[in-house]
Amino acid sequence: MTIFEQAPNTSSTNRPVKLVYFAWVRERIGVPQEEIALPSSVVTVRDLLHWLKERGEGYEHALQFPEVIRVALDHEHAEHDEPLGDAREIGLFPPMTGG
Amino acid sequence: MTIFEQAPNTSSTNRPVKLVYFAWVRERIGVPQEEIALPSSVVTVRDLLHWLKERGEGYEHALQFPEVIRVALDHEHAEHDEPLGDAREIGLFPPMTGG
Amino acid sequence: MTIKPVIRVQANDFDIAREIELATAGHPEIGAVVTFSGICRDDGGSLAALELEHYPGMAERAINEIALQAAERWPLQAITAIHRYGRVTPGENIVLVLAASAHRQAAFDGAAFLMDFLKSKAPFWKKLIARDGSDGGWVDAKESDDEALQRWSAAEGFERS
Amino acid sequence: MTIKPVIRVQANDFDIAREIELATAGHPEIGAVVTFSGICRDDGGSLAALELEHYPGMAERAINEIALQAAERWPLQAITAIHRYGRVTPGENIVLVLAASAHRQAAFDGAAFLMDFLKSKAPFWKKLIARDGSDGGWVDAKESDDEALQRWSAAEGFERS
Numbered sequence: 001m002t003i004f005e006q007a008p009n010t011s012s013t014n015r016p017v018k019l020v021y022f023a024w025v026r027e028r029i030g031v032p033q034e035e036i037a038l039p040s041s042v043v044t045v046r047d048l049l050h051w052l053k054e055r056g057e058g059y060e061h062a063l064q065f066p067e068v069i070r071v072a073l074d075h076e077h078a079e080h081d082e083p084l085g086d087a088r089e090i091g092l093f094p095p096m097t098g099g
Numbered sequence: 100m101t102i103f104e105q106a107p108n109t110s111s112t113n114r115p116v117k118l119v120y121f122a123w124v125r126e127r128i129g130v131p132q133e134e135i136a137l138p139s140s141v142v143t144v145r146d147l148l149h150w151l152k153e154r155g156e157g158y159e160h161a162l163q164f165p166e167v168i169r170v171a172l173d174h175e176h177a178e179h180d181e182p183l184g185d186a187r188e189i190g191l192f193p194p195m196t197g198g
Numbered sequence: 199m200t201i202k203p204v205i206r207v208q209a210n211d212f213d214i215a216r217e218i219e220l221a222t223a224g225h226p227e228i229g230a231v232v233t234f235s236g237i238c239r240d241d242g243g244s245l246a247a248l249e250l251e252h253y254p255g256m257a258e259r260a261i262n263e264i265a266l267q268a269a270e271r272w273p274l275q276a277i278t279a280i281h282r283y284g285r286v287t288p289g290e291n292i293v294l295v296l297a298a299s300a301h302r303q304a305a306f307d308g309a310a311f312l313m314d315f316l317k318s319k320a321p322f323w324k325k326l327i328a329r330d331g332s333d334g335g336w337v338d339a340k341e342s343d344d345e346a347l348q349r350w351s352a353a354e355g356f357e358r359s
Numbered sequence: 360m361t362i363k364p365v366i367r368v369q370a371n372d373f374d375i376a377r378e379i380e381l382a383t384a385g386h387p388e389i390g391a392v393v394t395f396s397g398i399c400r401d402d403g404g405s406l407a408a409l410e411l412e413h414y415p416g417m418a419e420r421a422i423n424e425i426a427l428q429a430a431e432r433w434p435l436q437a438i439t440a441i442h443r444y445g446r447v448t449p450g451e452n453i454v455l456v457l458a459a460s461a462h463r464q465a466a467f468d469g470a471a472f473l474m475d476f477l478k479s480k481a482p483f484w485k486k487l488i489a490r491d492g493s494d495g496g497w498v499d500a501k502e503s504d505d506e507a508l509q510r511w512s513a514a515e516g517f518e519r520s
Contacts, residue, residue: 023251023323024336072321075256091253091321095339098252098281098322099236099293099313099463122412122484123497171482174417190414190482194500197413197442197483198302198397198454198474215376218396226401226449232470233394234463235379240387288387302395303507306471309393313463346464 017084019052021062022093025069028062038084045071046080048090062092070095116183118151120161121192124168127161137183144170145179147189161191169194203265203277207257209284212294221276221298228275230305234295234313240288245334246327250283250292253321257281264315268297271311272304279312281322314346364426364438368418370445373455382437382459389436391466395456395474401449406495407488411444411453414482418442425476429458432472433465440473442483475507 020033042051049066052059063069071078073087084090119132141150148165151158162168170177172186183189204221206212214233222228238248265277278296286292295316297308318339326334365382367373375394383389399409426438439457447453456477458469479500487495 020253022253022321023325072253072256075253075259077260077319091256093253093321094323094336096318096321097324097337097339098250098320099317119414121414121482122486171414171417174414174420176421176480190417192414192482193484193497195479195482196485196498196500197411197481198478213376214379214394215374218375222398222450226404229398229400231394231396231398233375233392234467235392236463237383237390237392239390239461243387289383300400302397302471302474306395306467306474310463310467313467 015086017087018089020089020091022091024094025062025092029058043083044080045073045078045082045084048084049080049092052092068095069093114185116186117188119188119190121190123193124161124191128157142182143179144172144177144181144183147183148179148191151191167194168192201269201274201276203262203269203279205258205262205265205278206280207252207254207261208280208282211282211291212280214294214296217278217280217294217296221278221296225275225298227300228298229300230302231276231296231298232302232305232309234293234309235291236293236313238286238288238290238292241326244329245288246329246331247285247287248292248337249285249325249327250281251323251325252281252283256321260320261316264312264319267315268308268311272297272299272308273301274299274304274308277308277312279316281316281320283322285327311350314343314350318343318347362430362435362438364423364430364440366419366422366426366439367441368413368415368422369441369443372443372452373441375455375457378439378441378455378457382439382457386436386459388461389459390461391463392437392457392459393463393466393470395454395470396452397454397474399447399449399451399453402487405490406449407490407492408446408448409453409498410446410486410488411442412484412486413442413444417482421481422477425473425480428476429469429472433458433460433469434462435460435465435469438469438473440477442477442481444483446488472511475504475511479504479508 016035016037019036021029026032042048049063049069053063070093072091074089115134115136117134120128125131141147148162148168152162169192171190173188218231261279265279268277274297276298280294282292295309295312297305299305324337328334379392422440426440435458437459441455443453456470456473458466460466485498489495
């Protein structure tokens, strides 16, 4: 689902990225994935989490404690202080419980 | 094979025991097992090893280094300073290499 | 040594005997195979099923990276890791990890390392489905699982042949 | 908990999948099964076979004692140990050890402990049969195998759930 038109702070946007959500992050946000154009003010993973959190109730609920959210840039784990760089797909999810 | 009559130092004997040999101990002694009447001077595992060693060439070859021989009294591992007690079956073998 | 780990993320069950056969075929130098199978517990009868979610694409890639790390660390001739997704009921397999080596300690360590990393570094999540059909919520990550990883960065422990 | 280890000393091969099935049946609390299989290596092509000798009666008893020690030390729901005797050719199984628990670490530790003790405390001996049919002599016990036992009497290491 493309929601370019809903994104706040889009005065100066970067290229769109694909956000993918899993487990309770997905359930709370309410969609499994979306294309979004990030404002240029969003540089790091942490910036993204805080920016997303303001997008509505579901986001607020999912990202209430942003520090617990795990993030993958193009399928690679990323720390919260890492820049998003030119990642095309960004995954957001709770701590993993495989095995 | 019963070899009561061959045993040296049988002036005062205990009850006979069954000796069982494995791996190169068996190959060197030349029989897999034998019944033997131990003299009462043979009290510990170590006594047994040294006494047996004198019984002939095969024994001498098998028990050349008695300290490496492992001994089981009625299927239980025994240290060399342990008394033979009333063990009925005594196993002699090299260090184990299972698994 | 270059080994090619066998990594699969699949809905279906797996056959451990077959995976051992595949992993060891053509490797006459393998003397030790360790397998770990993770099985769905019934939580004292309260659990009807687990719903396993994963991040397609990333899951395979993350497990493959862990497997390659294991292969760098221990002399392993074969590594297999299979993780299921979808609904799994008590008694059913969830995950298989296999490590094969000439010697037992490398096989044990390789398999334990793989499992520890898979538990908290591969993108899988478990939801509980209760006996009455209700959503029992997502399984919380255990701190002990993160702690489990730390031993692999500490002193190596038992490096014997 | 009282568990009854399954101990077998046999000439025939075993079926790992079947042993896992038998060990876990009726135990819905089992979440982790670790198997170790020891396989006959070919020693770079020079080995035709191993001839495995054992002390009948004592072998079963010694393995059973080791298994009971493992069951006292870790919360294990099932333990299986099968050791073959007689002639075994490269690629064939020699030994299987299986430990099952609610949690993975107990299963890993239980299986590793069993193998370490089995290697140097169970009365089995291996003779090498060379490619040309000649007697290649008895395998020497390794000091590293005795050392392997020592870690189990030292501080416990990683006791996590």
